[in-house]
Amino acid sequence: MSVDNISFMKELFQKKVEILYHTKAGSGYFKIGLAFPELARISRPGQFVMVRLPDRYIPLLRRPFSVHNRLVEGDAINGIELLYKVVGETTQAMSELKAGDLLDVLGPLGNGFTFPEGIQNVFLVAGGVGVASLYYLALDLAERRAVRPTVFLGGCSATDILCRKGFESIGSRVQITTEDCSLGEKGVVTSLVQKALEVDGKPQMIYACGPTGMLKAVSDLARTYDVSCQISLETVMACGFGVCLGCVVEKTGSPGAYLHACTDGPVFDYRAIRI
Ligand SMILES: Cc1cc2nc3c(=O)[nH]c(=O)nc-3n(C[C@H](O)[C@H](O)[C@H](O)COP(=O)(O)OP(=O)(O)OC[C@H]3O[C@@H](n4cnc5c(N)ncnc54)[C@H](O)[C@@H]3O)c2cc1C
Ligand code: FES
Structure with missing residues (x-):
C-alpha cells in the first residue's frame, strides 16, 4: 500500500x-x-x-x-x-x-501516552535515546498540568545521558545511572527506580521508553510494586501504519493474538503485551 x-x-x-x-x-x-x-x-x-x-x-x-x-x-x-x-x-x-x-x-x-485526570506524582524512565519521547511528555505535563515528573536517565556512558538540563529547567528532579560510572551512579537505571519505589513510595504512573531489556525490567517493577505503567516500544518498523505486520507484539492473555506496535502502540499498558 x-x-x-x-x-x-x-x-x-x-x-x-x-x-x-x-x-x-x-x-x-x-x-x-x-x-x-x-x-x-x-x-x-x-x-x-x-x-x-x-x-x-x-x-x-x-x-x-x-x-x-x-x-x-x-x-x-x-x-x-x-x-x-x-x-x-x-x-x-x-x-x-x-x-x-x-x-x-x-x-x-501511533497512539501516544495517556494521562489520567488528577495524577500528580509521575516517574519517567528513559534508556538512552528513549528519552526523545519522554522529554516531550515532560514538557507537556509541566505546561498543561503543572506536573513535574521525577526523571530517571540511564545510558552506557555519560555521552548517552541527554536532556538533563531541559528536565531540570522545568523543575524535575533528575537521577542518572551509567554502566561505566562516567556520570551518576554505576549500574542500570531500574536499580535507581527500585530504590525510589522503596524509599520515596509509589508514583501514580510510570512512563518508560528505551531498549526492550529495560522495558521488561520496568514492567517487572510495576508488577511487583503494583504501579500503573505505560511503556513505549522501539520495535523495528517497516511501514508505520499497520500494513506490513513487521512490528507485531504478543498480546497477553490471548494465545496467538497480536497487536501492532505502530497502530495499537507504540505506547502500551505493560500488562497488555508480552515483551
Ligand atoms: C516508535 C519508535 C520511535 C523511535 N524513536 C527514535 C528516536 O526518537 N530517536 C532515535 O534515535 N531512534 C528512535 N527509534 C529507533 C530508530 O527508528 C532506529 O534507530 C532507526 O530506524 C535506525 O535506522 P538506520 O537505518 O540508521 O539503522 P539500520 O541500518 O536500520 O540499523 C542499524 C542497527 O541498529 C539496529 N536497530 C535498528 N532499529 C532499531 C530499533 N528500533 N531498536 C533497536 N535496534 C535497532 C539494527 O538491528 C542494526 O543493528 C524509534 C523507533 C521506534 C519504533
Ligand atoms: S510497522 Fe508495518 S504493521 Fe507496524
Missing part, C-alpha cells in the same frame, strides 16, 4: 519538509528541526513520524522517530524537533543533511 492510499487515516500528513536547523546533541546524537506546522499542531507526546531521505532508494524503507518537541515562537507553532542517534544507514545519511535540505516525513503516527 502506498502512502497515497492511506487517506483513510484522519489527520495524517506526508510531505517533503525543510530542515530548519540540525545540531549535534552529543557524541553520535543530533537534533533536527523540521518545518511542519500542521503536523506539530496535532502531534501528542509518544507519537512518532516515519522519515525517509528524499530522492534516494537506499534505504528504501522509512524509519520511525519520536516527536521530541514542538517548535513554538509566540503563538505560532512552526514545526517539530527530532532527537536521534546515529546507528545505521538512514541515521548516518540524515546526519549529513544541513539546514535548508529536505526530509520526507509522514505522521503523526
Whole structure:
C-alpha cells in the first residue's frame, strides 16, 4: 500500500519538509528541526513520524522517530524537533543533511501516552535515546498540568545521558545511572527506580521508553510494586501504519493474538503485551 492510499487515516500528513536547523546533541546524537506546522499542531507526546531521505532508494524503507518537541515562537507553532542517534544507514545519511535540505516525513503516527485526570506524582524512565519521547511528555505535563515528573536517565556512558538540563529547567528532579560510572551512579537505571519505589513510595504512573531489556525490567517493577505503567516500544518498523505486520507484539492473555506496535502502540499498558 502506498502512502497515497492511506487517506483513510484522519489527520495524517506526508510531505517533503525543510530542515530548519540540525545540531549535534552529543557524541553520535543530533537534533533536527523540521518545518511542519500542521503536523506539530496535532502531534501528542509518544507519537512518532516515519522519515525517509528524499530522492534516494537506499534505504528504501522509512524509519520511525519520536516527536521530541514542538517548535513554538509566540503563538505560532512552526514545526517539530527530532532527537536521534546515529546507528545505521538512514541515521548516518540524515546526519549529513544541513539546514535548508529536505526530509520526507509522514505522521503523526501511533497512539501516544495517556494521562489520567488528577495524577500528580509521575516517574519517567528513559534508556538512552528513549528519552526523545519522554522529554516531550515532560514538557507537556509541566505546561498543561503543572506536573513535574521525577526523571530517571540511564545510558552506557555519560555521552548517552541527554536532556538533563531541559528536565531540570522545568523543575524535575533528575537521577542518572551509567554502566561505566562516567556520570551518576554505576549500574542500570531500574536499580535507581527500585530504590525510589522503596524509599520515596509509589508514583501514580510510570512512563518508560528505551531498549526492550529495560522495558521488561520496568514492567517487572510495576508488577511487583503494583504501579500503573505505560511503556513505549522501539520495535523495528517497516511501514508505520499497520500494513506490513513487521512490528507485531504478543498480546497477553490471548494465545496467538497480536497487536501492532505502530497502530495499537507504540505506547502500551505493560500488562497488555508480552515483551
Ligand atoms: C516508535 C519508535 C520511535 C523511535 N524513536 C527514535 C528516536 O526518537 N530517536 C532515535 O534515535 N531512534 C528512535 N527509534 C529507533 C530508530 O527508528 C532506529 O534507530 C532507526 O530506524 C535506525 O535506522 P538506520 O537505518 O540508521 O539503522 P539500520 O541500518 O536500520 O540499523 C542499524 C542497527 O541498529 C539496529 N536497530 C535498528 N532499529 C532499531 C530499533 N528500533 N531498536 C533497536 N535496534 C535497532 C539494527 O538491528 C542494526 O543493528 C524509534 C523507533 C521506534 C519504533
Ligand atoms: S510497522 Fe508495518 S504493521 Fe507496524
